[in-house]
Amino acid sequence: MEDFHYNPHISVDCVIFGFDDQKINILLIKRKQSGKNVFALPGDLVQKGEDLDHAASRVLFELTGLQNLYLEQFKAFGSPDRIKDPVDIEWIKSIREHPEERVITIGYNSLVKVDGFEFTPSSFAEEVLWHPIEKPQKLAFDHNDIANTGWFMLREKIKREPMIAFSLLPEKFTLRQLQTLYEAIVGISLDKRNFRKRMLRNNFLVAMEERETGVSHKPAQYFRFDEDTYREDFARDQWFLF
Amino acid sequence: MEDFHYNPHISVDCVIFGFDDQKINILLIKRKQSGKNVFALPGDLVQKGEDLDHAASRVLFELTGLQNLYLEQFKAFGSPDRIKDPVDIEWIKSIREHPEERVITIGYNSLVKVDGFEFTPSSFAEEVLWHPIEKPQKLAFDHNDIANTGWFMLREKIKREPMIAFSLLPEKFTLRQLQTLYEAIVGISLDKRNFRKRMLRNNFLVAMEERETGVSHKPAQYFRFDEDTYREDFARDQWFLF
DNA sequence: AAAGATAGTGTAATGAGTACACTTAGCAAA
DNA sequence: TTTGCTAAGTGTACTCATTACACTATCTTT
Incomplete structure (x- = not known):
């Protein structure tokens, strides 16, 4: 049997989502190149003996200082x-020992709570910033394709496992925040009363004593979101095909 | 910036699903090794300059002689x-020039209509066979993990895009076949009258003149399934989270 | 004290899901 | 040809979720 022994580089690229109470953003890194700003998704090569998930966690940790974030592979x-x-080729030549080598990258989605964390300066980026997912922005390499696919896959995933959406909200949140998030994900607006009625049917939303101030x-x-109750309630699958 | 220049092999492995009017099966290849039967998913290394999807199509075509099958990447x-x-290591040593090299594989799901196609003998396999997805069978490498993940991802995918399920049925089919398929995918049994009522609401199921014989x-x-009508009808997203 | 802003609340109508039993059409065996 | 077997094909009543829709309550600011 023929063996081509063709070995490309392998990397991971992360689409990191955050919700700012209005809209959903993704984390981009910015570098200056030939006097122009170039934006890209954070990512890195997979190291020898390193698991793919580990490589993605490592990129996230270096950028945010956070661990145990929601993290899911969505496509190669x-x-x-x-x-x-x-421009991309020039950049690759400046950072890689073997710039001619083909690179296969694995796309990862990640969700973070934006309230109260700081970006860690990275060797990769001069600047790290949140960018609205719905606002077009040209990215380096095929990162537009990766980001768009990641956003699509996240929405599909949330349809099936809505629970993960709570990874985007703070520990305590108002129903208005939840509804805005819901609308940002689904892309349609909802009636407030009907939304509240449906949400409050669910036991996994637990009212706290506390109220907003100021x-x-x-x-x-x-x-707050009670994960255990959610898992009990959601044993029922929904399965309405066609 | 450090560049590890660590380049693993890349392969694709295919989970190929077929429906035999009773249950869902996947295609396995069988080889004899040390007098024992070893089962595995069909797959191959990705060649130099070859796209991932192309590599998966190639594996499928070599095995079935069919092109333009439903094909979707589901995980790396x-x-x-x-x-x-x-046993796996021994096998690898016998077929690869660089058996010590780490291999990263991309899992693909594929759907075929089983009525009327023949397996093509392959250089890989002594035998190709359909195996019930629900019946446990030890596979080589991490192929059990790959097959289980593929089956899970297929069901999740069909929840969101039920249309693809018709890739498993012949061009003309009875409502009984459709219901059995539905039940095999969802894993629960349904009331015949309610199932028919719901299905016949959909304009994309077109009654033909013909009936069963014999x-x-x-x-x-x-x-038969009318894809255009389906697309019109299914513009409505279903979006009921929580 | 008044104005501005968002939180919070109920009802009636419509449509979808669910449970459930008998008749029909073809084939085969007596 | 009659009888029996098998799966196809059909309708109704009940329950429950979705939808559309407008006003009062509470806090801050001026």
Whole structure:
């Protein structure tokens, strides 16, 4: 049997989502190149003997200082001509020992709670920033494809396992925040009363004593998400095909 | 920046599903090794300059002679110790020039209509066979993990895009076949009248003139699936989270 | 004290899901 | 040809979820 012994590089790229109470953003890194700003997804080569998930965790940790984030692989990108923009090729030549080598990358989605964490400066990036997912932004390499696919896959995933959406909210949140998040994910707006009615049917949303403070209107009650109750309630699969 | 220049092999492995009017099966290849039967998923190394999807199509075509099958990547498997069984290591040594090299594999799901196609003999396998997905069978390498993950991902995918299930049925099929398939995927049994009521609401199921022949009971009407109508009807997303 | 802003609340109508039993059409065996 | 077997094909009543829709309550600011 023929053995081509063709060994490309392997990397991971992370689409890191955050919710700012209005819209959903992804984390981008910015570098200056030939006087222009170039944006890209954070990522790195997989090291020898390193598990793929571990490589993605490592990228996340170096960037955010956080561990045990929601993290899920969503697709491998392996087109032979993934990198064809001259600007990208120039960049690759400046950082890789073997720039001619094909790179296959594994896309990972990650969810973070944006309240209260700081970016860690990275060797990769001059700057790290949140960028609205719905606002177009040209990215390096095939990172637009990766980010769009990641966003699509996240929404599909949340349809099936809505629980993970709570990874985007703070520990305590109002029903308004939850509804806004829901609307940002689904992309449609919902009736407030019907939304509340449906949510409050669910025992996994637990009302807390605490209310909002310092707002110039009637303060909203805080809720928290109870994962154990959720798992019990959601044993029922939904399965309505066609 | 450090560049490890660590380049593993890349392969694809295919989980190929077929429906025999009773249950769902996957395609396995069998080889004899040390007098024992060893079963595995069909797969191959990705060649130089070859796209990942192309590699998977190639494996499928070599095995079935069919092209344009439903084909979807579902996960990359990259654990550094994917291959640890001595039997597997021995096999690898006999077929690879660089057997010590780590292999990262991309899992693909594929759906075929089983009526009327023949397996093509392959250089890989002494025998190709259908095996019930629900019946446990020890496979080589981490192929049990790959097959189970593929089956899980297929079901999740069908929840969101039920249309693809029709890739498992012949061009013309009875509602009984459709219901059996539905039940095999979902894993629960359904009421016949309610199932028919729900299905016949959908315009994309088109009744044909033809009926079954040669059955020792009232012959069932044949239906076909109209993809265009489906796409119109299914513009409505279902989006009921929580 | 008034104005501005968002939280929080109920009802009636419609449509979908569920449970459930008998008749029909073809084939085969007596 | 009659009888029996098998799976196809059909309708109704009940329950429960979804939908559309408008006003009061509470806090801050001016």
